[in-house]
Amino acid sequence: MTLKLIIGNKAYSSWSLRGWLACKQSGLHFDEMTVPLYDATWDERKREEDLAPSSGKVPILWDGDAVIWDSLAILEYLADKVGRERFWPKDEVARGMARAMAAEMHSGFLPLRRECPMNLRKTYEGMTISEETRNDALRILGLWAEARARFGKEGPYLFGTYSAADIMYAPIVSRFVTYGFTLPGFAQSYIEAVLAHPWMQEWYQSAQNEEWVIEKFENEPGK
Structure with a gap:
């Protein structure tokens, strides 16, 4: 049975990007369905069968009777399905750090995420960010620096080859x-x-081609 991934707007939905990249990393064929977030029919659409198990949150992965509605859970589910070495570094020490970094991204950095929502169609210059957001950015850069210095010598990504850690931090890159x-x-x-x-x-190009606009994510932060 083909996997089905339900995602939100590609221009704005950071967690959808992670779920989608996880599906790509798995190498499995999957169908994707985009549901525009926060439009006039959003409240009604959240009650539809495909979205109901997650209380309307995206992304959602359907695999037969299995329903997984959290990006990190989707990543781990797919890693179990196709082999964990496809997602995580082979070295035990590197793998431990990669998992810790993924978990910290999953649960942390709230000031940065709130003050700087993902928007792939915008760029801002000369922004003043809060001290909390600056501290988040410094923490992330410190993690990136350590991963690259210790384990990234064999390639351009955090642990050399593309891994779950890169998937989890992709929206921070944007x-x-x-x-x-x-x-x-x-x-x-x-x-x-x-x-x-x-x-x-591919994701960026699709985001540019989207017709939907969410106004609350289009205003420059702080204005």
Whole structure:
């Protein structure tokens, strides 16, 4: 049976991006269905059968009778299905760090996520960010630096080859670009590698072609 992934607007939905990248990483064929978030029919659509098990949250992965509605859970479900080595570093120490980084991304960095929502169709210059968001950015850059220095010598990604850690931090890459963060050279090189990945290119192009606009995500933060 073909997997079905339900996602939100590609321009804005960071968690949908993670779920979609996880499906791509699995190598399995999947059908995707986009549901525009927060439009006039959103409340009604959340009650539809495909969305109801998750209380209307996206992404949602359907695999026969299995329903998984959290991005990290989708990633782990697919890793169990196709082999964990496809998603996580082979080295035990690297794998431990990658999992810790993924978990911290999943549950943390709320100031940055709230102040700088994902919007792949916008760029801002000269923004003033809060101290809390700045601290989040510094923490992320520190994690990236450690991963690259310790385990990233065999390729351009956090742990050398593309992994679950890169999937979880992909929306942060987009935020750093959208909001004009000043970054050290190693981080800029990493961001360029992520943005050049064919899957990110495909997602970005689809985001540009979307017709839907969510006004609350279009206003410059702080204005």
